[in-house]
Amino acid sequence: MYKTLGVALALTLAASPAASPALAADAKIGEPAPAFTLTDTAGVTHNLSDFAGKTVVLEWTNHDCPFVKKHYNGENMQRQQAEATADGVVWLVVNSSAEGKQGHVSPAQADQIQAEWKAQQTAYLFDTDGTVGTAYGAKTTPHMYIIDPAGVLRYNGAIDSIPSANVADIEKAEQYVEIALAELAEGKPVSRPLTQPYGCSVKY
C-alpha cells in the first residue's frame, strides 16, 4: 500500500503546476539584514557578519547633501555616533554615490570630511557600485538602518521626525534612531520600526 502511495504521489506531483519563484527580497523589518562586504577609507574590508553579536547602525551619507549637512552642522549626527559607539554599537557610514556623481569622494577626502565634522563612526564604507544601497533599498541621504546583534533588521527609515533641511528643527524632532537604539538596549521591540526617510536621493 505504501508503495502504491509513493508511485501515485510521484505521478501527482509531476502533474501539479510548478510554483512560481519568489521575488527578490528587499531588506525587511524582522528579517535578516542583507549581508555585505565593503571596504573602508583605510582599505580594510568589513563584512556585516564581522559584527555579529553587536548592534549595527547604517547611515547613508553624501557630504554635499543639505540634509546630511543639517545633521552634521547641527552636531546631531556626531553626538548620536559618539553616544552609540560608547554603548558598544557599531556605526557604519555608507557612501553609495557612484563615480562622477555628487557625493563621490576618495578615501582621503572622506577621512577629511568626517574629521572636519568630528564624526565618530566606527567605519566609513564605500558602496560605489550601489549594490548594498540597492539591497537595503536606501533612498535618501541620510537614510538610517539598525541591525540587532542577531543580524535582524530592526529599523529602516528617517533619522528624525521632521523632514526639513533646517538645523533649528533638530531640537523639536523625535530622534527615531536614538529611540530605537534605546528600546533595543532594553530588550523591547522598536516602537516605530519603519518610517519614511527624507533627504536627497542617493546618487546611484
Place this chain on the structure above:
Amino acid sequence: MRLRSLLLVLLLTTASSHAAAAAEAPLRTDHLYSRLVAQQATAVPGEILRLGLWLQHDPEWHTYWRNPGDSGLPTRVNLELPPGFSAGAIAWPIPERLPAGPLVNFGYGGTMVLPIEVPVPADFAGDELVIEATADWLICRVECLPGEGSYTLRLPVATEADAAENDPRWGEVFAAALRRQPQAAASAATVSFTAETVELQLPAGLNPAPDAAWTYFPVTPQVTSNAIEPRWLETGDGTALVLPKSDYFTAAPQRFEFLLARGDTGLLFSAVPRADAAPGAAQGTTAPGPGGTPGVLAAIGLALLGGLILNLMPCVFPVLFLKAAGAMEAAGDRALLRRHGLLYTAGVVSSFLVVAGALLALRASGEALGWGFQLQAPAFVAGLALLFFVLAMNFAGLFEFRGRLAGLGQGLAAGHGDRAAFFTGVLACLVASPCTAPFMGVALGVALALPAGAALAIFAALGLGLALPILALGWVPGLARALPRPGPWMDTFRRLLAFPLLLTVTWLLWVYGEQTSVLAMSWLLAALVGIAFGLWLLRAGGAWRIPAWGVLLASLVLPLLQSPAPSTGPAPAAAAAHEAWTPDRLASARAAGEPVLVNMTAAWCITCLANERVALSSPRVAAALEERGVRYLKGDWTRRDSDITAYLESFGRSGVPLYVLYPGPGREPVVLPQLLTVDIVLQALDDI
C-alpha cells in the same frame, strides 16, 4: 465724475508701478527666481483674490509637489495677512514624474505658479492691501539645495463697482496653473490591501475614462510605491489599479488620496476602504490592528486547534483511513508507531510550509490569492483525482504493485514504510487544503498579513494540529491499545476504503467540471478509465508491460493536453434565491438600508457545500430571509476572483467559507460561524 475717474486712474497707475517695481526684481536664490504675485491687479472686498508663489527654475532644476515622492520636500508658503483674512491651501497643479535613478519624485520645472485663494473680507477698508509671505523649498537637479524667500505684495483696493481686472503679467502663468488643476472625481474609489499590494478600484462610469495612458500620483505618502507604475486591471466592476505597497507602509490609512493625470486633465480620487468598511462598519478591518485581530501567538494557538479540527473534515477522511490502517499493522510496535508518527508529522508540516511558501511568494508578486488557491488550478484538481483513483484501484484489489513498478516505487517506499509515512503526511496536506475549518480562517487571515517568518510559523502550527492525532498514537499508550488488532478483516477493510476514495474522486471530478467544462471533465474521466486499464494490463506482466506503460502515460498526459480553458459563465444557480455577489451590489443594497446576507463559497470547499446543504438551503432559512427582506448575495471563489479575495481579507480571512450578515443601517456586520446550522442562521436573522 471725471475727477473721480482721473483719480482712480492715477491711483491705479501709481499702484501698478509699485507692483511693477516689485515684480521687476524677483528674488534670486540658488537656481530659482521666485516672487509673490496676484492674478488680479486689484483686491476687491467681498471677492476672492488669487495669490501665487511664482517660480522660475533654471533649466533641469525642479521643486516639489505636495507629495515629493522618494526624496525631496514639498514647497511651503506662509502668508501673513491683515486681521480678518484667511488663506486657503496651495492649489497644487498636476506635477511631473521626476525619475532619479531607481527613485521617483513628483514636482515641477520651468516657469509656474502655485496658486492660493484668499477671500478679501467684504468689510475690508483701506486703499492698499499689503501681504507679506515667506516660502521655503528644496530645489534639485541631481544635487539638491534648500531655499527660502520673503516677499511683500502691495495691491490697490478697488471698490465693488469696479470688477477686479486680471494683471496681464501673470495671466498666462495663472491660466496654466488653473488649467492643470485636478478635478475631484465624482465618486470615491475603494482601496484594499494584500500583504504586498494595494488595489485601487476606480468608481464605475468615469468620464473621461482613465486607462493605462494616465499617470498615477499618490497624494497620501507611505502607502504605494512611488517608483513603480500601476498595473491596470479590468475587473467585473470596471478598472482597478494594482501597485506594490510603499517600502514604508506601516498601516492602512484612514483615507487615501491619489491623482490620475493625462495632459492637463487630472482626476483627484479619495479612496475609501472596500465596501465592508463603508459607513457604519468597523474601520481599519483591512489591517490587523492591535485589538481587532489576534496576535501571532494567539493565531498560532488558533491554527493548532484549527488543524486538529481539520481531522474531522470530510476531505481528510481518506487519508486518516490510510494512516489508521498503517497504524494498526504497527500497533504492537511502539517504537515504529512513534517513528512513523514523527515522519507523518514532518510530512504534513513541511508540505504545509511548501504550499504556504508558494502562496506567500505568489502574493508577493502581486497575485490576489488566498488559502486553497492550489485548488483554483484545474491541473492540481485533475492531479488529485488521478492520485485518489490510483489509490482506490489499489485498495479495491484491482492490482498489486510488482516487478518494475515496485522498483519505481522503491524510491519513495523503501525502508519499512518510513518514506511512505512521510509522504502520507504530504498527502494529508494536499487533501486538507480545500477545507477551512473553524478557527483556521482567522489564523490564516492573520498569517497572510504578517511578515513571512511569522506567517510560516502559523502554517506550521496548522500542520502540527492536523498531524497531532496520529502523532499521539505513538506516545499515548492507551490510544494505540485502543486500536483494533490486525487480522484477516483488514483486507476486507482495505477494500471498503476504496469507496470513500472513489467518492472523493467523484467530488474532484465535479470541481474540475465546474472549473473547466463538461468536455474537459469527460477527458479526465476517460483518463481514469485508461489508468484502470493500464494498471490491469500491467498486472498481466511479461510483454504486456510495455503497452501497459504506454496506456498509463497516455492517460496521464490526456487531461493535461486539454488546456482547461476556464468556463466563463457563472456557476449554475442553486435552489436558494440568491444574487451573485459583487462589491457594487453589496454597496448599493447597504446604501438602500437593506439587510444583506453574504455567502462566500467555492465548489471545492466541502465545508461550504455542507453548510449550504444543511442550513442555507433549508426552507425555514429561505422563509426567514424573505420575511425580513434580506438580500442574499453569494460569491463564488471556485475560480480566482480578486474582488472576493479582497473582501475575505477585509474580514481578516484568506479562504472560504465566510458568512457575513449586515443587519441594516447603522449596525456593524456580523460574521457567522464557519459551521452553520439552521438554528444558528435563524438566530442571527432574528436579531435584525
